[in-house]
Amino acid sequence: MPRKLMLQMHMSIDGYIAGPNNELMEWIVYNFSQDLNDYLSNIKFNDIILGHKLAEGFIPAWQSMPSGTPGKELMVNTPKMVFSTTLQENPWGERVRLLNSGFEDEVGKMKAQDGSEGDVMVYGGVQTVQALIEKGLVDELFLLVEPVALGEGKKLFSSRTSYEVMETKKFECGIAVLHYRKKV
Numbered sequence: 001m002p003r004k005l006m007l008q009m010h011m012s013i014d015g016y017i018a019g020p021n022n023e024l025m026e027w028i029v030y031n032f033s034q035d036l037n038d039y040l041s042n043i044k045f046n047d048i049i050l051g052h053k054l055a056e057g058f059i060p061a062w063q064s065m066p067s068g069t070p071g072k073e074l075m076v077n078t079p080k081m082v083f084s085t086t087l088q089e090n091p092w093g094e095r096v097r098l099l100n101s102g103f104e105d106e107v108g109k110m111k112a113q114d115g116s117e118g119d120v121m122v123y124g125g126v127q128t129v130q131a132l133i134e135k136g137l138v139d140e141l142f143l144l145v146e147p148v149a150l151g152e153g154k155k156l157f158s159s160r161t162s163y164e165v166m167e168t169k170k171f172e173c174g175i176a177v178l179h180y181r182k183k184v
């Protein structure tokens, strides 16, 4: 069984994944309730894909979280592939691999591996997920829908794609998770 590429992102109720100038932190709930942490900890993956811009914040932020923070071990220890057209050297150590070009082939190879050990997760940022979605590489979506409309911003999708709903769930912190699988 091949691996799936899953995407987990915050989304406004009007479908934006970032504000017009990439605003994020001011409209998302970042103190997840226990029920949401429990739900997310059941999503199994053993590789993470990040865009360069997101990686610059994500990798040091998770490393500096106090031990015991939900998700810390997973976020720090899981191997990562960082998409970058500019970085030539990886500043983040041995568990991180840089990808400068040919993402379709590389992600295709990751997905062709045996999925019994775990799938692949992408958390963003905008350019990176738009590229993956556009090439049809994302198999499942975990949309963390925030109780807010932005009115304008950056979208995940640029063309029509059909999905089927796997699960919908409301959490105590106000986020609703919509889990979709791409229709084949």
Ligand SMILES: NC(=O)C1=CN([C@@H]2O[C@H](COP(=O)(O)OP(=O)(O)OC[C@H]3O[C@@H](n4cnc5c(N)ncnc54)[C@H](O)[C@@H]3O)[C@@H](O)[C@H]2O)C=CC1
Pocket: 008, 009, 010, 011, 016, 017, 018, 019, 022, 023, 024, 050, 051, 052, 053, 054, 055, 083, 084, 085, 086, 099, 100, 101, 102, 103, 123, 124, 125, 126, 127, 128, 129, 131
């Ligand atoms: N809604 C959510 O859950 C999240 C939203 N975000 C949003 O994303 C923003 C960052 O997004 P971006 O600035 O677009 O940064 P990004 O993290 O996607 O990084 C962009 C860089 O990645 C590289 N890249 C992208 N696609 C590539 C490809 N196909 N091949 C090789 N390299 C590639 C390029 O060097 C590019 O400059 C954040 O400021 C935040 O607003 C970030 C994380 C989660």
Ligand SMILES: Nc1nc(O)c(N)c(N[C@@H]2O[C@H](COP(=O)(O)O)[C@@H](O)[C@H]2O)n1
Pocket: 008, 009, 010, 032, 037, 040, 041, 057, 058, 061, 062, 070, 071, 072, 123, 144
């Ligand atoms: N799987 C999982 N477990 C947790 O406990 C979490 N806090 C998260 N957070 C998600 O990770 C992504 C990046 O977070 P930062 O930008 O580094 O805060 C994002 O999708 C968060 O929702 N995930």
